[in-house]
Amino acid sequence: MIHLVTDSTADFTAAEAASLGVHVVPLTVRFGDAQFRDGVDLQPDEFYRLLADAPENPSTSQPSPRAFAAVYQALLDTPDDQVISVHISRKLSGTLQSALVAARDVDPSRIYPVDSESVTVGLQLLVEAACRDIAAGADVATVIANLADRRARTRIYFLLDTLTYLHRGGRIGRAQAFVGGVLKVKPVLSLQDGEVQPQSRVRSRQQGLDALIDLIRATGDLEDLRIVHAAAPRLGVELRERVRAVVPDLDADIVDLGPVVGTYSGPNAVGVACMAAVGAPGGE
Amino acid sequence: MSGANPEAVPALDPRPPLLEFDGGELLNGLRGALAYLHANEEQTNQLNVFPVPDGDTGSNMYMTMQAAVAAAEDAGEPTSVSAVMDAAAHGSLMGARGNSGVILSQVLRGLAHGLDGHHQATAPCVAAALGAATRVADEAVINPIEGTILTVVRDCAAAMRAAAAQSADLRIILARGVHEAHAAVARTTDQLPVLRDAAVVDAGGFGFAVILSGFARAVVGLDLGEPQGSADTDHRRSPRLRAPGDPQEPSGNPAPLRGAAAIAEPVESWGCCTEFVVEGPESDDVALRDALSGHGDSLLVVGGAPYTRVHVHTDAPDEVIAIASRYGRVGELKIEDMSAQHRAVRDHAGARARGRAAGRRRVAVVAVASGGGFHDILASLGADQIVEGGHTMNPSTEDLMRAVRDANADAVILLPNNDNIILTARQVHVLAGDVDIRVVPTRTLPQGISALLCWDRDHPIDAVITRMQSAAQQVRTVEITRAVRASRLDGREILADDVLALMDGELAQVGSDERTVIEELMASLPDPPEVVTVYRGAATTEQAAHLLVVTLQLSYPTVAFELQDGGQPHYPYVLSLE
Known part of the structure; x- marks a missing residue:
């Protein structure tokens, strides 16, 4: 088998x-000397509570x-x-x-x-x-x-609340271009072909959700999709409502973002994985 | 007298008909037009709908015309009307500032098309050139509206072409044109509601009528019976025209037009932007204006005893202050070295450009901004070149072109960030050679910042442009400034120095202090925004801005307020609501 x-x-x-x-x-996720097995000893709820109080960023291995x-x-x-x-x-x-x-x-x-x-x-x-x-x-x-x-045919679009965690964690890749701005920005990123790609920067969550919807639209017909949030369930639900208007025949499940990726996204992030249908613009 | 009877002028003129003029006479006419515009520059500037520090139409047209004449003079012997007009049209395009300057440059370009190949200008060839001028100018504006310079150009050209069909005498044709231009200017007040409310005529249209008058005076030596501003005519220079609605007009419209008469050469030196108030029973605005005239550019004297506000660009602020102090106590003094600012900006941009000159980029962004803070923000978001300019200083086509060249890229995205710079930006492609110029028509700095936030050098340019355009529409801009004169706007009485809040260019609130006006504006919004960025101006202290933000945060706990140093002149605060 x-x-x-x-x-x-x-x-x-x-x-x-x-x-x-x-x-x-x-x-593995490590807060200082405390070491946790992701999803075994440490669930998302507890992780984001620890993250909020942690004097320094956790590390992952x-x-x-x-x-x-x-x-x-x-x-x-x-x-x-x-x-x-x-x-x-x-x-x-x-x-x-x-x-x-x-x-x-x-x-x-x-x-x-x-x-x-x-x-x-x-x-x-x-x-x-x-x-x-x-x-x-x-x-x-x-x-x-x-x-x-x-x-x-699969990609993920993310709206982060801040660049801080991605930057601290050193997993920033090409989104490096977004660092160093004077203004506080929320990055919109995609994960495609295994790599984090900067898409755009927005100032408000609403603009960020608009940007995610635009990206979903540009992907074309979808075979499947799923929503993820980092300690922001309401934002996840809001995104699902917005997605429903664009992709009425797919009902997106909402998933809690786990500690490892949460270390780099930080809290209040939301994302959506899209699997493009064969032949759609995002399915080639 | 509001205008001469058009038939009466030529009938009373005993001189022989003028059947043609040559290149030398054309150049002379352009010089005359420039001088006349110079004399009426401030008059034109004062025809501003919003009583706010804003792009000055008279100055913009003057600088555009100056570039036209300079280019025509530099072109060597004025061998033909075609050669002179070609050079003038090219010069005006390079020097075009502001919407009215750009439209003027298009009129000249149309005239150059019409005169192409002609040695001398005769009535039929002038008529053809005017037709071309109207067409080219109309094409330059995407959504032309009635009651602007375009209407005046069109009506005036139609009248001159009709006259040319009946007479070969250019004196008659020009007289008819001048008459019709001024009549068309007078009509603009009723064609555009904003002009009617403010009881002014269209400034660009008026500027065009002034140019045609000056041209006619120089070429055919006519006193064409325009409305003269007799009371304040200064014998040292050309007489100044009186725009309909001028306070001296006996018809007695409310008098929104006040201000400076002194005009020095505004181009060679930026001087120090000097502002202060003169307080005391002797601080008469008329007396002050006379005393200070000739001591700087852009002199603005508003108010009146016992409290008069003075704004002047001068190389000798101490001298100006010494003179002013004879009329009362000088206070609220602010002196900014504009040359230094300008140099700093240029050097800064130059340094960045040099640092990159090695590799040509595929796509670059050139943005216009006024204020050091805004420069830094735009640069941090990836703008490659930043051109100084904004409400009170509109860059020329050539200024933008220089930045485009320094950006060293195959394609350049231009962010004008001001209503009055969009048209200038749209002209850059004419000069840009093989650089692909794209204009994202941002009307405010917050719009430009929103657009720049989704700029990505590595994405296909068409997709990026679409995203930038839609991002620019997702932000609302609030600009807080002070009224430079009393006015009536949207049915509201505005006193000089009142605090005004403009939301996306429309008057939204009026009051006496900045904080109250901003709070009232926030309260008037149907839904509170999510993020409010407060950009403080050059004259706003950090403490004052901090206090404002803290107060707003208390009233709106769910809104995220962010304070940034914009450094913009004249506008204590610019807010973006998202």
């Missing part, structure tokens, strides 16, 4: 992962190869077992690197680490679609080919 492994940046709750049959390897190896070994019980391991973009984290090391050590012929080139709700959409493929009886090659096809 084909098993699916992902990491905690997919932001599945334990219950969701269990019902999908997906195995989650946690990354990828799972060790050993953590992956333990999961892989447990899953490769019979000769028929195979593992597809889908993870946070390698341009954002070394997680995939650990998975590759573990796969090589355990059994490279039966473990297939895949770069989702995405994270959080984008990673969720890809993992769930792969689950459906497996349930429909697809073989490993088909599941992986479909993943590659879908990840090219």
Whole structure:
């Protein structure tokens, strides 16, 4: 049988992962000397409370190869077992690197680490679609080919409340261009092909939601979408209402952004993962 | 007398008909037009609908015309009317400032088209040139409205072409044109509601009539019987025209037109922007104006005993203050070295440009701003070049062109950030050669900032422009200033020095102090904005601005207020509401 492994940046709750049959390897979040396994010892609510009071920014680290190896070994019980391991973009984290090391050590012929080139709700959409493929009886090659096809059509658009956390965390990439402004701005970013791309800067949340809607529109017809928020449930609901007006036939779930990505987004961020339909402007 | 009977003038003129004029005479006519405009510059400036520090139409047209004449003079021997007009048209385009300056440059360009290839100008060729001038000027404006310089140009050209169909005498044709120009100017008050409310005629139209009068005086030596401002005619220079609605007009309209008469050469030196009040029973505004005339540019004397406000650009502020102190106690003194500001801006821009000269960019942004704080903000948001200018100083096409060149890019996005600079920005492409010029028509600095916020060098330019345009529409701009004279606007009485709040260019609140006006304006909004950015002006202290923001924050706890140093002149506060 084909098993699916992902990491905690997919932001599945334990219950969701269990019902999908997906195995989650946690990354680590550290506040000073206190160390937490993402989603295991630390849930989003508690994380944003800690973040608000923390004297300095938390840091994050990828799972060790050993953590992956333990999961892989447990899953490769019979000769028929195979593992597809889908993870946070390698341009954002070394997680995939650990998975590759573990796969090589355990059994490279039966473990297939895949770069989702995405994270959080984008990673969720890809993992769930792969689950459906497996349930429909697809073989490993088909599941992986479909993943590659879908990840090219998947992007996430984010509205951050501030650039501060992204800047402090050093994961700023090309959004570096946004730093150094005299005015307080809220960045609008996209995550596409695994990379954070600056889209625009706005002064107010309303302008930010407008910008997200424009980006969704420009993506064209959608196959799937999902909303994520960082300690800003009302903003998530507001975005869902706005999205409904543009994409009436898809009902977007709203997900809590987990501690790892939350470390870089900061609180009061909202985002939406869009999987463009095949042939749509964003689906090429 | 409000105008001569058009038939009476030529009938009483015993001189032989004038059938043609050559390049030398054309140049002479342009010089005459310039001198006459010079004499009437302040008169034209005072025809301002809003009693606020604003782009001065008279000065803008004067500087545009000056560039035209300078270019015609530099072109060498005036061999033909075609050569002179070509040079003048090109010069005016380079020097065009403000909307009226740009339209004037288009009129000259149209005339140059019409005179193309002609050695001498005759009646039929003048008629054809006027047709071209009307057409080109109309094309320059996207949404032309009646009651502006365009209407005056069109009516005047039609009258002259009709006259040319009946007579080959250029004296008759010009006389008819001058008469019709002034009649058309008088009609503008009723064509545009804003002009009617303010009881003024259109300043650009008036400027055009002045130019035509000056031209006719020089070319055909006619005293064309325009309305003369006899009471304040200064014998040392050309007589000044009287615009309808002028206080000396016996018809007795309310008298919104007050102010300076002194005009020095405004171009060579910026001098010091010197402002103060003279307080005391002797501080008579007329006496002060006379005493200070000739001591600087842009002299503005408003109010009257016992409290008169003086604004002047001068190289010798001490001298001006010494003279003024004979009339009362001088207070609220403010002296800003405009040359230094100007130099600093230029040097700053120059340094940035040099730092980058190595690589040509694909796309760059050139923005117009007034105030050091705004310069810094725009630069921090990625503007490559910033041109000094705003309400009271409109940059010329050439100023913008220089910045475009310094930006060293294949395509340049221009952010004019002022209503009166948009048209100038739209002319830059004519001079820009192979640089692709795109104008995002931002009307205020907050609009420009919003547009710049979504600027991205690496995105396709068409998509970026669309986003910048829509972003500019998402911000509301409030400008707080003081009335430079008493006025009536939108049915409201405004006293000199009243605090005015303009929202997106419309009068929104009037009051006596800045904080109350801003609070009343906030209270009048149907929904409170999410973010309010307060840009304090050069004359506003940080403490005062801080107090304002703290007070506003108490009244509107859900709104995020942000205080920034704008450094803009004349406007104590500019607010952006988002």
